[in-house]
Amino acid sequence: MSTDVAPGQAPPGGAAGAPRPRRARAGDLLVTACAVVGALVVGAVLIAVGDARTRAAAAYFFSYPWDTVVEAGWAVRDAYAALLEGAFYSPALSGKAALGPISETLVNATPLVLGGLAVALAFRVGLFNIGAQGQVVLGAIAAAWIGFALDLPAGLHLLLALAGGVVGGGLWGALVGWLKARTGAHEVITTIMLNYVALNLLTFLLSTRGFQRPPYGQAISEVVDGSARLPLLLGSPLRVHAGLLLAVLAALVVHWLFRSSRLGFRMRAVGANPEAARTAGMSVGRLQITAMALSGGLAGLAGASQALGVTGSVTGSIAGSIGFDAITVALLGRNNPWGVVAAGLLFGALRAGGVQMQSATGVPVDLVGVLQALIVLFIAAPALVRAVFRLRTRAGGVGGELAGGWTR
Amino acid sequence: MELELRGITKRFGSLVANDGIDLTVREGEIHALLGENGAGKSTLMNVLYGLYRPDEGQVLVDSRPVEFSSPGDAMAAGIGMVHQHFMLVPTFTATENIVLGAELTGRGGLLDGRRARQRVVETSERFGLAVPPDALVADLAVGVQQRVEIVKALLREAKVLVLDEPTAVLTPAETDDLMRVMRSLAEAGTSIVFITHKLREVRAVADRITVIRRGRVVGEALPSASPAELAALMVGRDVRLVVDKAPAAPGPPVLELAGVRVTDPGGAVLLDDVDLTVRAGEVLGVAGVDGNGQTELTRCVVGLQPVDAGTIRLSGEDVTGAGVREVLDRGVGYVPEDRLHDGLVGSFSIAENLVLDLVDTPAFSAGPAVDRAAVARNARERVAEFDIRTSGPEAAVSTLSGGNQQKVVLAREMSRPLELLVVAQPTRGVDVGSQEFVHSRIVAERDRGAAVLLVSTELDEVRALADRIVVLYRGRIAGEVGPDATSEQLGLLMAGAQPQEGTA
Numbered sequence A: 001m002s003t004d005v006a007p008g009q010a011p012p013g014g015a016a017g018a019p020r021p022r023r024a025r026a027g028d029l030l031v032t033a034c035a036v037v038g039a040l041v042v043g044a045v046l047i048a049v050g051d052a053r054t055r056a057a058a059a060y061f062f063s064y065p066w067d068t069v070v071e072a073g074w075a076v077r078d079a080y081a082a083l084l085e086g087a088f089y090s091p092a093l094s095g096k097a098a099l100g101p102i103s104e105t106l107v108n109a110t111p112l113v114l115g116g117l118a119v120a121l122a123f124r125v126g127l128f129n130i131g132a133q134g135q136v137v138l139g140a141i142a143a144a145w146i147g148f149a150l151d152l153p154a155g156l157h158l159l160l161a162l163a164g165g166v167v168g169g170g171l172w173g174a175l176v177g178w179l180k181a182r183t184g185a186h187e188v189i190t191t192i193m194l195n196y197v198a199l200n201l202l203t204f205l206l207s208t209r210g211f212q213r214p215p216y217g218q219a220i221s222e223v224v225d226g227s228a229r230l231p232l233l234l235g236s237p238l239r240v241h242a243g244l245l246l247a248v249l250a251a252l253v254v255h256w257l258f259r260s261s262r263l264g265f266r267m268r269a270v271g272a273n274p275e276a277a278r279t280a281g282m283s284v285g286r287l288q289i290t291a292m293a294l295s296g297g298l299a300g301l302a303g304a305s306q307a308l309g310v311t312g313s314v315t316g317s318i319a320g321s322i323g324f325d326a327i328t329v330a331l332l333g334r335n336n337p338w339g340v341v342a343a344g345l346l347f348g349a350l351r352a353g354g355v356q357m358q359s360a361t362g363v364p365v366d367l368v369g370v371l372q373a374l375i376v377l378f379i380a381a382p383a384l385v386r387a388v389f390r391l392r393t394r395a396g397g398v399g400g401e402l403a404g405g406w407t408r
Numbered sequence B: 001m002e003l004e005l006r007g008i009t010k011r012f013g014s015l016v017a018n019d020g021i022d023l024t025v026r027e028g029e030i031h032a033l034l035g036e037n038g039a040g041k042s043t044l045m046n047v048l049y050g051l052y053r054p055d056e057g058q059v060l061v062d063s064r065p066v067e068f069s070s071p072g073d074a075m076a077a078g079i080g081m082v083h084q085h086f087m088l089v090p091t092f093t094a095t096e097n098i099v100l101g102a103e104l105t106g107r108g109g110l111l112d113g114r115r116a117r118q119r120v121v122e123t124s125e126r127f128g129l130a131v132p133p134d135a136l137v138a139d140l141a142v143g144v145q146q147r148v149e150i151v152k153a154l155l156r157e158a159k160v161l162v163l164d165e166p167t168a169v170l171t172p173a174e175t176d177d178l179m180r181v182m183r184s185l186a187e188a189g190t191s192i193v194f195i196t197h198k199l200r201e202v203r204a205v206a207d208r209i210t211v212i213r214r215g216r217v218v219g220e221a222l223p224s225a226s227p228a229e230l231a232a233l234m235v236g237r238d239v240r241l242v243v244d245k246a247p248a249a250p251g252p253p254v255l256e257l258a259g260v261r262v263t264d265p266g267g268a269v270l271l272d273d274v275d276l277t278v279r280a281g282e283v284l285g286v287a288g289v290d291g292n293g294q295t296e297l298t299r300c301v302v303g304l305q306p307v308d309a310g311t312i313r314l315s316g317e318d319v320t321g322a323g324v325r326e327v328l329d330r331g332v333g334y335v336p337e338d339r340l341h342d343g344l345v346g347s348f349s350i351a352e353n354l355v356l357d358l359v360d361t362p363a364f365s366a367g368p369a370v371d372r373a374a375v376a377r378n379a380r381e382r383v384a385e386f387d388i389r390t391s392g393p394e395a396a397v398s399t400l401s402g403g404n405q406q407k408v409v410l411a412r413e414m415s416r417p418l419e420l421l422v423v424a425q426p427t428r429g430v431d432v433g434s435q436e437f438v439h440s441r442i443v444a445e446r447d448r449g450a451a452v453l454l455v456s457t458e459l460d461e462v463r464a465l466a467d468r469i470v471v472l473y474r475g476r477i478a479g480e481v482g483p484d485a486t487s488e489q490l491g492l493l494m495a496g497a498q499p500q501e502g503t504a
Helices: A026-050 A052-058 A065-087 A095-124 A132-149 A156-183 A187-205 A243-260 A262-272 A274-279 A284-311 A322-332 A337-361 A366-380 A382-389 A398-407 B041-048 B071-076 B094-099 B113-126 B142-155 B172-187 B199-205 B227-235 B294-301 B324-329 B339-343 B372-385 B402-413 B432-447 B459-465 B487-494 B499-503
Strands: B003-012 B015-025 B030-034 B056-061 B064-066 B079-082 B160-164 B191-196 B208-213 B216-221 B253-263 B269-279 B283-287 B309-314 B332-335 B420-424 B451-455 B468-473 B476-481
Touching: A026 A052, A026 A065, A026 A366, A026 A382, A052 A065, A065 A095, A065 A337, A095 A132, A095 A156, A095 A243, A095 A262, A095 A284, A095 A322, A095 A337, A132 A156, A132 A187, A132 A284, A132 A322, A156 A187, A156 A284, A243 A262, A243 A284, A243 A337, A262 A274, A262 A284, A274 A284, A274 B339, A284 A322, A322 A337, A322 A366, A337 A366, A366 A382, B003 B041, B015 B030, B015 B041, B015 B056, B015 B216, B030 B041, B030 B172, B030 B199, B030 B227, B041 B160, B041 B191, B071 B079, B079 B142, B094 B113, B094 B142, B113 B142, B142 B160, B142 B172, B172 B191, B172 B199, B172 B487, B191 B199, B199 B227, B208 B227, B216 B227, B253 B294, B253 B451, B269 B283, B269 B294, B269 B451, B269 B476, B283 B432, B283 B459, B283 B487, B294 B420, B294 B451, B324 B332, B332 B402, B339 B402, B372 B402, B402 B432, B420 B432, B432 B451, B432 B459, B451 B459, B459 B487, B468 B487, B476 B487
Parallel strands: B030 B191, B030 B208, B079 B160, B160 B191, B283 B451, B283 B468, B332 B420, B420 B451
Antiparallel strands: B003 B015, B003 B056, B056 B064, B208 B216, B253 B269, B253 B309, B468 B476
């Protein structure tokens, strides 16, 4: 156990603050950085292998190996440069369009941050919420339905639609908490199953009058009224919308919840030692239900933000892979709200850049998925990262947290 | 075989668990390693058994240096170990457990059960250790399970047998049995390292005694040394073996149990028709060997364990089936037997643990938030009042020693007005210095007028603290005695007053 926290780091009276082991440590950041680098290196190998010119050069590798290296180098450079341009800044664009890449990064990051916060929140309470996907779907359904079915003044309409998204996802999550508290059903199983239920519910609704958009040929919902749309922050055509502000606000709230609030104190106690929490008179079951409701609510907000901010309607793919990427975002962010924000931004940038990379260099956007998976794989196996990068060994790490989540 | 440890030093970070320890165990000798919990006994034995590598020093077997990198090496060199918590598979038979890891195989690599059973029977007869070869370990009494462990070591031709706190789980009769076995093994030439912190046993059975404290050998003694001398060596100063207290002035009944019955989901009866009363201003001690219903007794009083029948009253009001919160709010303090499991959140700071069950009270609330200033102030006060030795109230409670962790639990429970204090195993894993403090706080709580329900497996502790003593045996109250009862009287009750039951 590391106790070498600098005295200045502990705020005065930080008694009820985040528990020490969860606090981001230099070692964790180093492992994370190494994991990203490691993933990019493996990704580079994949790019080189997939590159036609590199393969052509490799055909005469033994007579002139340098060609292969050069071609591979160019392929990797081009791909990663396109990735960066697509994510942050492209010299080819000017004026408002220059903000395009950043805008896309933020649009992609918004639901990942919200979903990541949802998973992280549950995790801090000792619950492994694999069901963010289903909760995102429910949030999107509820928000979109309020958005197109009700006729309300602007502002109120938006607020109600957002609240609907939170409640929809929250109830979906609370159901899991209730099942666990009441029957002991493991949340991993129930959330996975409820993901299927949510997805099929959506498919059903998309074929139902009153939800489906006329003329009833396609699986797409009615269009959300303008009064319920999340406003664009930088104006058309930049897609970045007010959902980003909600994500930041949500991070602040989660931060406050665990750092300062009594509810958060109790939830952390349940997450760290449910037996001691029960012995101290806390209602473990009720706190688990609350945590799952809050977690589901955040995931629901992610769905609402997509429906009201990006698509303006609901299709079968409204949730994409947000719910699953959220797990990796939470893991990468070490279940810390600001870590989740950073991880969400990273993955959002990868997503945005990946599109540009595919169109500019032909490297498939799926490489981004591979990079994400590798980053998380490296982080889940800190021993591997330490061995590869020859870091000093230290006990603990998020791998342990991950394992802990399963056994509780 | 002679075993020598020379200058063994083992460090964990900045903590020196063993500091240049020398120890020689002669052939056929019972060598007691005496020390408090946390003195470094287990670390030393884990070094010997190949589980830890020493940072300095050597292990010598018959004057030849050896190096163990795993328990397998140690076993091959003739060292056997019986851990405090047995390493047995409950659903296997005694024979299967004994040969596990060194299975006898016949043709085609199949297990040769008959030959294994035969060897087990031979070994247990040769050393006079009766073990039923075909019984499931789960069905055996604890004392017999221990014999299975010993036979397991002997079958692997252990010449040096290490017994780690072997009597912690035994009844007095089983303890006597074990001592007989130890003596006959020693006579047959086996050396025994007997790790314990119980003075009486050391004086009864050891040939030589090495006392360690804070990782160092602080002295050697012969069994003829007086308990006071040994205790002084162990803790480094004279220790009061008697708790100073005035006679009790019992008031009205605070806790009343009538016909309380608890069964586990499998139907086994854990508490059977228990009646007891604890009055204000008295300590009721509950003695008994671990696992005879003490855990369930304390848990059902505080509302953690539902009862199947009977009533529990607090100050005359029926609280049967009430939740923990309600019971605590009625002025009940609870010190659970396993503090890291039930009493503390290890990763939380000391300050946070000190308000674990108080965080929702107005004193520590600021609207929906925790009043952090109040929490910090409370922590400073409690740390000072209870003399909790720590680098600061922000340190994780898991970094504290057992004694200081216990002080955190006590400090928290005593920081609100109590009508009833339920204390289970208050000094388990607590160093002697802190034990005195814990005891005096319990007595102080009694003198303030609280009723105290004290559960402990340490007879000395129960006798020193309690005003009345009841003994639990198999979930029943086997009898009630005064605090001046002799060990023999208590021992008889603890074994169910039916001597044959001890080995059943």
